[in-house]
Amino acid sequence: MEKINRFIAVLEAKYRKKTKKSRSLYDRAQKVMVRGGSHTLRLWAPYPFFMARAKGPYVCDIDGNTYIDYWQGHYANILGHNPAVLKKEFERFDPEGGSLHTGFEGESQVRLAELLLKQLGYRDYKVRFTTSGTLATMYAVMLAQAHTGRQGILKIGGGWHGASPYLLKAVKYYPKRGFVQGESAGVPEGILRNTHATRFDDPDDLEKIVRAKGDKLACFILEPFLGVGGFLAASKEYLQRARRLTEEYGIILIFDEIISGFRFCPSGIQKLYGIEPDLSTFGKLIGGGHAVSAVAGRAEILDGSRAKSKQRVLFEGGTFSSHPQYMRAGYVMLKYLVEHAATVYPRLALAGDLLRKRVEDVFVAEGIEARCTGYGNAVIRGSSLYMVNFPLKKMDYESAEDVWNPATSNMRLKEEILKLALLTEDIHVVHGGGAISTAHEDRHLDRTVAGYAEAARLFKKYLF
Ligand SMILES: Cc1ncc(COP(=O)(O)O)c(C=O)c1O
Numbered sequence: 001m002e003k004i005n006r007f008i009a010v011l012e013a014k015y016r017k018k019t020k021k022s023r024s025l026y027d028r029a030q031k032v033m034v035r036g037g038s039h040t041l042r043l044w045a046p047y048p049f050f051m052a053r054a055k056g057p058y059v060c061d062i063d064g065n066t067y068i069d070y071w072q073g074h075y076a077n078i079l080g081h082n083p084a085v086l087k088k089e090f091e092r093f094d095p096e097g098g099s100l101h102t103g104f105e106g107e108s109q110v111r112l113a114e115l116l117l118k119q120l121g122y123r124d125y126k127v128r129f130t131t132s133g134t135l136a137t138m139y140a141v142m143l144a145q146a147h148t149g150r151q152g153i154l155k156i157g158g159g160w161h162g163a164s165p166y167l168l169k170a171v172k173y174y175p176k177r178g179f180v181q182g183e184s185a186g187v188p189e190g191i192l193r194n195t196h197a198t199r200f201d202d203p204d205d206l207e208k209i210v211r212a213k214g215d216k217l218a219c220f221i222l223e224p225f226l227g228v229g230g231f232l233a234a235s236k237e238y239l240q241r242a243r244r245l246t247e248e249y250g251i252i253l254i255f256d257e258i259i260s261g262f263r264f265c266p267s268g269i270q271k272l273y274g275i276e277p278d279l280s281t282f283g284k285l286i287g288g289g290h291a292v293s294a295v296a297g298r299a300e301i302l303d304g305s306r307a308k309s310k311q312r313v314l315f316e317g318g319t320f321s322s323h324p325q326y327m328r329a330g331y332v333m334l335k336y337l338v339e340h341a342a343t344v345y346p347r348l349a350l351a352g353d354l355l356r357k358r359v360e361d362v363f364v365a366e367g368i369e370a371r372c373t374g375y376g377n378a379v380i381r382g383s384s385l386y387m388v389n390f391p392l393k394k395m396d397y398e399s400a401e402d403v404w405n406p407a408t409s410n411m412r413l414k415e416e417i418l419k420l421a422l423l424t425e426d427i428h429v430v431h432g433g434g435a436i437s438t439a440h441e442d443r444h445l446d447r448t449v450a451g452y453a454e455a456a457r458l459f460k461k462y463l464f
Contacts, residue, residue, distance in 0.1 A: 007462035041291035054081035056439035064191020070434025080439025133283035134162025145221035146311035158229035170197035214249030230403030288329030349382025388432030402442035
């Protein structure tokens, strides 16, 4: 403990020296905002830097520091911050008054819906837009409940689907108990009782739960590529088993593609697996950096939100639903990805594979075991997402339990100390890594590896 605290003090001193203006803004923010900000992940210790502007791979703070950023708008940016293709569009759009909120239906949402459904390529599918991933997954669950007349929800232990009461269970890992608790006050008892968790990519565990509770389950919601739970790709066999079992029991299969949608190919990752879920949720990059999310799926389920439906879900829409600027941005972004798929995706996959390997190597060079997650598999040829983990014993990272159990992986090193060490190297990561964008060129990746190498050297000097 002594050693760790001394090391943190050294890192903090360096960080404080270069972020004095951020420190005083943070003091001001704390007086008026809960914990001094609006998102827990942005409020790291000892205090966050405050952003002045961002471009491509870079984010600049109000103290004049420039960081290479792998958070990239909560993984929403695949072309980097403020990409030229979007800026150009808005210069054209703004003079027409197009970006102000209108409160009417507009053409760009139709274009975005058409493109999204074309890329999914199913028959009898529809889409409804809303404004956050949280809302999209919440509505997907409610539609599944209405369609099946059941209340039960099955999710992945460690799966994060946003902060609606429906899905705030089995998110955080509790030593001894694992992913079983409801993590938030205010979630109705009934929801907690009816929500169950299964281990990611474990077909036998899934089969056991479905055979036991299947006739009470409305839906099974999961990310085919587990996101915040650990950046892990499901095997094809697992998703096939999930599809078979859910069909057998009449359970609605929901793929939450809020991170994976359009990140691995110009569609949902489901197309790579060749598995068609009943409902899918999209968000993050489908809005080109704006608040857009979508529930897409079988029309007969989505039609549950129609006025005439017997089991009606009041998925009515909100003030900012299909905001014209957001829809325009989303359309431009998806169109770009569809048209440039042949270059964007192989490049990102290769960059991810190289970066993960090189990061592991710089730690090995100092005699420290570091393991990246985010690798592809037989279906997904590489990925642009990565986390860095520090195993406390010999192990493979296969599910969220492996990634988030403090008894097997060193959480403090990953979440707190590596973050601070890299900030002093002008690199910004979350969970040890993040998302590579097309704006991250070789020189940025080389600089990043050098930053990790320096962090590894300091780890060795102070901790090992
Ligand atoms: C897989 C997944 N689903 C849902 C959400 C919630 O999205 P939002 O933050 O837009 O509410 C997130 C957010 O990180 C996510 O990663």
